[in-house]
Amino acid sequence: MNLKRIITFVIVCVLATMTLTAKGRKSKEPVRITCIGASITEGATTADPSRDSYPAQLQRMLGNTYAVSNYGVSGCTMLKKGDSPYWNTEAYQNALASDPDIVFIDLGGNDSKAVNRVHMDEFVKDACEMIASFQNLPSKPRIIVLTPIVSFVEDPDGIYDAVINRLVAPKTIDAADRMRVEVLDMHPILKRHPELMPDCIHPNAEGSEMMAKKMYEYLTAWPEKPSDHMTIDAMANNPFITHLYTADPSAHVWDDGRLYVYASHDIFPPRGCDYMDRYHVFSTDNMIDWTDHGEILHSGQVPWGRREGGYMWAPDCAYKDGTYYFYFPHPSGTNTGPTWKIGIATSKEPAANFTVQGYIEGVPSFIDPCVFMDDDGQVYLYNGGGGKCYGGRLKDNMVELDGPMVEMEGLYDFHEGTWVHKYNGNYYLTYPDNFIDPSRGNKQYNRMHYAMSKSPLGPWEYKGIMLEETDCDTSHGSIVEYKGQWYMFYHNCALSGRGNLRSICVDRLYYNEDGTIQIVEQRNRSFLDRY
Ligand code: FUB
Numbered sequence: 099m100n101l102k103r104i105i106t107f108v109i110v111c112v113l114a115t116m117t118l119t120a121k122g123r124k125s126k127e128p129v130r131i132t133c134i135g136a137s138i139t140e141g142a143t144t145a146d147p148s149r150d151s152y153p154a155q156l157q158r159m160l161g162n163t164y165a166v167s168n169y170g171v172s173g174c175t176m177l178k179k180g181d182s183p184y185w186n187t188e189a190y191q192n193a194l195a196s197d198p199d200i201v202f203i204d205l206g207g208n209d210s211k212a213v214n215r216v217h218m219d220e221f222v223k224d225a226c227e228m229i230a231s232f233q234n235l236p237s238k239p240r241i242i243v244l245t246p247i248v249s250f251v252e253d254p255d256g257i258y259d260a261v262i263n264r265l266v267a268p269k270t271i272d273a274a275d276r277m278r279v280e281v282l283d284m285h286p287i288l289k290r291h292p293e294l295m296p297d298c299i300h301p302n303a304e305g306s307e308m309m310a311k312k313m314y315e316y317l318t319a320w321p322e323k324p325s326d327h328m329t330i331d332a333m334a335n336n337p338f339i340t341h342l343y344t345a346d347p348s349a350h351v352w353d354d355g356r357l358y359v360y361a362s363h364d365i366f367p368p369r370g371c372d373y374m375d376r377y378h379v380f381s382t383d384n385m386i387d388w389t390d391h392g393e394i395l396h397s398g399q400v401p402w403g404r405r406e407g408g409y410m411w412a413p414d415c416a417y418k419d420g421t422y423y424f425y426f427p428h429p430s431g432t433n434t435g436p437t438w439k440i441g442i443a444t445s446k447e448p449a450a451n452f453t454v455q456g457y458i459e460g461v462p463s464f465i466d467p468c469v470f471m472d473d474d475g476q477v478y479l480y481n482g483g484g485g486k487c488y489g490g491r492l493k494d495n496m497v498e499l500d501g502p503m504v505e506m507e508g509l510y511d512f513h514e515g516t517w518v519h520k521y522n523g524n525y526y527l528t529y530p531d532n533f534i535d536p537s538r539g540n541k542q543y544n545r546m547h548y549a550m551s552k553s554p555l556g557p558w559e560y561k562g563i564m565l566e567e568t569d570c571d572t573s574h575g576s577i578v579e580y581k582g583q584w585y586m587f588y589h590n591c592a593l594s595g596r597g598n599l600r601s602i603c604v605d606r607l608y609y610n611e612d613g614t615i616q617i618v619e620q621r622n623r624s625f626l627d628r629y
Pocket residue numbers: 345346362371374411412465466514515572573574
């Protein structure tokens with residue numbers, strides 16, 4: 099072998115055995131996760147922190163390709179002027195020296211105490227500095243900031259949840275936003291589990307496991323930072339479409355791997371739902387960056403539609419054998435009540451070039467089509483309004499009913515906006531109610547309810563509310579699984595404060611073990627403060 103060949107051989111062997119990561123770490127070395135925080139991170143009140151703290155449980159969940167280290171110190175604050183700044187601890191120095199690949203920052207609960215909250219104006223600055231101190235390490239770690247979990251303490255001078263909710267959590271998110279790092283919103287996860295927080299502040303082993311599970315699920319769903327933008331649980335902020343007013347989101351994942359949202363459009367300046375016209379489609383592949391594919395249809399393109407136009411209300415879309423079927427409610431007459439039709443437009447593309455084909459004959463004159471395709475390929479159509487919800491089978495051609503639609507049985511206080519999905523062998527029918535809120539001037543603020551069934555056409559067993567009221571009179575939503583996570587799409591009026599200028603939102607949806615749905619935590623409910 100000549101010298102050149104020997105050198106080449108040695109290089110190949112070295113590369114084969116020592117595949118280096120971008121950061122120069124050997125690929126076989128575990129990913130180093132550094133957890134900084136206070137007593138909850140430390141696992142202070144658990145029976146055995148080395149086993150029960152959330153970092154310890156995260157380590158077990160992730161396995162030996164990760165090395166999770168716990169740098170939690172009881173009582174510490176993010177605030178430099180706090181009564182016990184994390185900045186002054188040896189643990190902080192050790193965390194900086196830990197050569198981390200990923201850093202979880204979990205500080206802020208102690209900052210909510212009366213003695214510390216007087217310095218709250220400095221929280222964002224201090225949090226940004228804390229983030230920067232890790233960002234500037236030679237290992238250039240990925241940084242994920244955690245909002246503090248709920249506190250059930252009743253003493254308003256203590257670790258007080260109203261302060262966490264209204265000040266610490268938003269400021270934590272603000273700091274992460276400025277520093278373009280990720281945020282995991284931990285605040286909601288134990289809200290309904292005071293029994294897992296025996297002293298009202300610290301989770302027990304089971305509560306810590308819930309925290310670790312959320313972190314584990316996030317890391318496995320997003321092994322790399324999903325975007326250069328700041329992310330909250332890897333989702334754009336709510337509302338996620340802000341350049342125009344949108345409502346009635348119908349979400350679907352198509353074969354190209356993207357998630358598409360078909361939405362109706364509230365016109366500006368507002369003239370009411372009667373004048374709604376045109377539909378837009380939005381899509382994403384990471385829940386953060388959304389593409390507006392533009393307008394796909396307006397009432398002028400509906401040959402059988404009412405001559406005055408408008409009334410392009412909540413749509414849905416389905417895909418079969420290379421064709422996208424867009425279903426939209428629209429009246430054919432000036433007198434809308436008896437002339438609502440479920441129109442169909444088709445395209446070979448998910449978000450462009452739709453052509454109106456006609457409408458489905460024999461559908462009761464109601465609004466809000468929902469098209470659900472079961473695992474066996476059978477397709478179902480639903481619509482409703484005026485307290486009645488109907489469902490029936492569609493033929494294979496997707497444009498004709500296969501028998502009459504029948505009224506769905508077992509729903510409570512149905513209003514409109516049907517959505518049907520399937521999870522673990524159960525069928526779910528979700529819908530807005532007719533709620534009038536006595537605490538908000540006896541005005542309409544619809545909430546969303548759900549019912550379950552073993553069959554797509556019921557009978558349904560009513561289960562309860564799964565999306566509380568927003569700041570809108572109407573509500574309307576869809577549920578979809580994307581990349582292993584379940585999401586609830588809905589609309590609110592956060593951008594406008596007006597019921598006829600709505601904006602589409604998305605939040606995580608969680609099931610309980612028995613298949614029931616947990617109430618969706620609405621991010622950005624701060625707008626409700628104005629009431
Ligand atoms: O957007 C117009 C109508 O308002 C929808 O069809 C209903 O579901 C409600 O959201």
